[in-house]
Amino acid sequence: MSYPKIPASEITPEHLYRSRRRFMKGAGAMAMAALLAACGVPSLKGQEAAEPALSGAGATPGTVPPTPLAGLTDELGDPANTWDEITHYNNFYEFTTKKTKVAQMAEGYPTEPWKVEVGGLVANPRTFDIDDLRKFGEEERIYRLRCVEAWSMVIPWVGFPLARLLKAVEPLSKAKYVRFQAVFDPDRLPGQRSKVYQWPYVEGLRLDEAMHDLTILATGLYGKPLPMQNGAPVRLVVPWKYGFKSIKSIVKIDLVEEMPVSLWMAAAPNEYGFYANVNPEVPHPRWSQRTERRIGERKRRPTLMFNGYAEQVAHLYANMDLRKNF
Ligand SMILES: Nc1nc2c(c(=O)[nH]1)N[C@H]1C(S)=C(S)[C@@H](COP(=O)(O)O)O[C@H]1N2
Ligand SMILES: [Mo]
Numbered sequence: 001m002s003y004p005k006i007p008a009s010e011i012t013p014e015h016l017y018r019s020r021r022r023f024m025k026g027a028g029a030m031a032m033a034a035l036l037a038a039c040g041v042p043s044l045k046g047q048e049a050a051e052p053a054l055s056g057a058g059a060t061p062g063t064v065p066p067t068p069l070a071g072l073t074d075e076l077g078d079p080a081n082t083w084d085e086i087t088h089y090n091n092f093y094e095f096t097t098k099k100t101k102v103a104q105m106a107e108g109y110p111t112e113p114w115k116v117e118v119g120g121l122v123a124n125p126r127t128f129d130i131d132d133l134r135k136f137g138e139e140e141r142i143y144r145l146r147c148v149e150a151w152s153m154v155i156p157w158v159g160f161p162l163a164r165l166l167k168a169v170e171p172l173s174k175a176k177y178v179r180f181q182a183v184f185d186p187d188r189l190p191g192q193r194s195k196v197y198q199w200p201y202v203e204g205l206r207l208d209e210a211m212h213d214l215t216i217l218a219t220g221l222y223g224k225p226l227p228m229q230n231g232a233p234v235r236l237v238v239p240w241k242y243g244f245k246s247i248k249s250i251v252k253i254d255l256v257e258e259m260p261v262s263l264w265m266a267a268a269p270n271e272y273g274f275y276a277n278v279n280p281e282v283p284h285p286r287w288s289q290r291t292e293r294r295i296g297e298r299k300r301r302p303t304l305m306f307n308g309y310a311e312q313v314a315h316l317y318a319n320m321d322l323r324k325n326f
Contacts, residue, residue, distance in 0.1 A: 092231070094185075121257060134219060136161075158223060162216060178254070182250055198267070201263045214240065214312055241307075242278055244276065245276050262274065278307035
């Protein structure tokens with residue numbers, strides 16, 4: 001086989017296995033069921049301080065998951081954010097840079113039909129629709145999401161390890177990176193009419209990062225299909241990296257030889273590196289990354305190395321200078 005073997009060290013840690021087991025095996029069975037602003041565009045100063053408070057906009061009746069879901073925690077014991085918080089405070093620049101406006105602007109965006117084309121340096125290029133992707137599995141992963149702007153949430157995603165999809169297309173040995181591309185639709189995505197960014201949104205991972213068991217493609221949230229504002233119908237989630245790596249509304253995935261240039265690297269290379277690992281020791285050029293504001297909490301909390309996933313992922317960066325490879 002031409003794809004790398006998953007080392008034993010990447011076998012799912014027990015706590016994740018347990019949190020996953022609490023979930024059901026298919027969404028159907030889930031009975032209970034601003035960057036440059038965001039990433040601090042050079043022009044937006046003090047984004048973190050200026051970060052608006054949650055509007056408290058109520059979710060539409062019928063979209064709020066039933067109360068048994070309250071009480072979910074991550075493996076550190078911290079409570080999951082509410083459905084309302086997760087779906088009404090978003091970075092999705094294709095719509096707007098205003099986090100509390102994304103939900104209303106994204107409402108009704110058509111996600112059917114949707115195709116994800118997977119190709120590049122693979123033996124078996126394929127195009128998947130969302131039902132095809134669901135066949136890779138649906139399990140719950142309760143992850144912390146830490147935005148580079150220094151706010152964070154705990155989010156109960158539904159998804160499957162990206163490694164499963166990558167193995168299915170059979171990466172060639174020349175493939176070293178994975179490049180992800182989001183939807184391009186300037187007629188319906190007003191943010192894409194702005195020339196501040198080079199659209200479409202692109203992100204990338206090293207192949208071993210992409211194959212890591214923590215890396216998932218998410219198709220749901222709180223046991224329900226992913227709302228558009230969170231990246232419907234399918235988005236990447238890489239919990240040990242700043243949130244901007246977790247690209248939403250993916251239409252294309254390519255295995256490539258060269259390190260992809262992400263939208264953020266192109267926009268502000270001195271501020272956003274390729275790796276973007278959460279690291280309290282390496283400040284953003286315009287603010288510290290030592291602490292963060294968990295949405296729903298008043299006091300700031302310390303930011304954890306690799307967003308609290310060091311045990312699982314630090315080995316990927318052994319012998320790398322994390323200040324240089326930021
Ligand atoms: N396509 C796309 N994906 C994106 C973004 C974006 O603007 N466009 N913003 C990123 C940023 S900066 C963050 S913090 C997360 C936010 O995810 P959430 O709104 O689901 O919490 O999505 C990331 N993925
Ligand atoms: Mo972000």
